[in-house]
Amino acid sequence: MTFLDMKQGDVTGDGIMDKVYLVGRKHDETNIFADHITLIIQDGASNQISTIHLQNNTGYNAKLFLGDFSKDNIFDILVSIDSGGSGGYGIFYIYSFRHNIPRKLFDFEKYNADYIFKVNYEDYYTVSVGSLSLDLLFTLDISYKGDDYLSQLYNENGKLKQPVQGQVLSASALYPIVANQKSTGYDLLVFQRIIGISNSDTLGYVENLLTWNGTQFISTRLTTAIQGTKLISLY
Numbered sequence: 001m002t003f004l005d006m007k008q009g010d011v012t013g014d015g016i017m018d019k020v021y022l023v024g025r026k027h028d029e030t031n032i033f034a035d036h037i038t039l040i041i042q043d044g045a046s047n048q049i050s051t052i053h054l055q056n057n058t059g060y061n062a063k064l065f066l067g068d069f070s071k072d073n074i075f076d077i078l079v080s081i082d083s084g085g086s087g088g089y090g091i092f093y094i095y096s097f098r099h100n101i102p103r104k105l106f107d108f109e110k111y112n113a114d115y116i117f118k119v120n121y122e123d124y125y126t127v128s129v130g131s132l133s134l135d136l137l138f139t140l141d142i143s144y145k146g147d148d149y150l151s152q153l154y155n156e157n158g159k160l161k162q163p164v165q166g167q168v169l170s171a172s173a174l175y176p177i178v179a180n181q182k183s184t185g186y187d188l189l190v191f192q193r194i195i196g197i198s199n200s201d202t203l204g205y206v207e208n209l210l211t212w213n214g215t216q217f218i219s220t221r222l223t224t225a226i227q228g229t230k231l232i233s234l235y
Helices: 108-114 147-153
Strands: 002-009 018-025 033-042 049-053 059-067 076-082 090-096 103-107 118-122 126-131 136-141 167-177 187-195 202-212 217-225
Touching (some): 090 167, 136 217
Antiparallel strands (some): 018 033, 033 049, 033 059, 059 076, 090 103, 167 187
8 A cells, every 4th residue: 555645633633633644556656546545544642543444445646635624623634536537526525533533524426416407508509507406597608609619509590409408517626715714614615517518518617615514514605607708709
C-alpha cells in the first residue's frame, strides 16, 4: 500500500493533533490512479489506529481535506477521488471521527440520488432544467449556439423538430467554502454538469450550496450557471 495523502488535525475532539492518512494500491508509483483506497486515522493521544474502508475505493488524485463541516468545532474528514472517464464525476465522502467514533456525514451516491433533474429542450431555443422533488425549474437560453447546432434541432420558426432531452450528470466537483464569515466551519459547494445532445455539449452547471443543519446537509442555495458568450455577438 502507498500513502496517497496525509493531514494533521484534531478529529477526535480531545484537543490533541491526530494524523489522518489516505492509502491505496498503486500499480505504478508515478501513476495518479489507485485502488483499494482506505482512510486511516491515528489517534494523537493513544496512537491507536482506526481504519475506514470506503465503499467506492478506486480512482485518481485521491486527497484529504480537514475542516469543521458539522459545526461542532472539531475537524471532519473530506475524502475526494476523481473517477476518471468521460463522465467526469467525483467520489466524495465526509466523516466525523468525534470521540473515535466514525460517522458518515456525506455520501456522494446519496447526494446524486437526492438531486436528480430532467433536462428538456423547449421551443424557441431554450432548455428547461427541472426537479419535481425539489419544486425547482430553470430555463437556459441556447440561442447563442449558432445555426449549425440549432438547425439540427429546430425548424426555421423556432419550433422543435422532435422532443430532445439532455441530462444533469452526477456531482463532478465538491468544494469546502466559507459562506458565513461569522462561522468557523465550512459549507459545501457541489457542481453538476448540464449536458445537451452529447457528453461534450456542456450547457451549464447546477451549483448547490449545502449547509449542515445538525443532522444532515441541506441545500441553502441552488442555482444554475451558464457559460458566457462573446459580447460582440449581440451587436
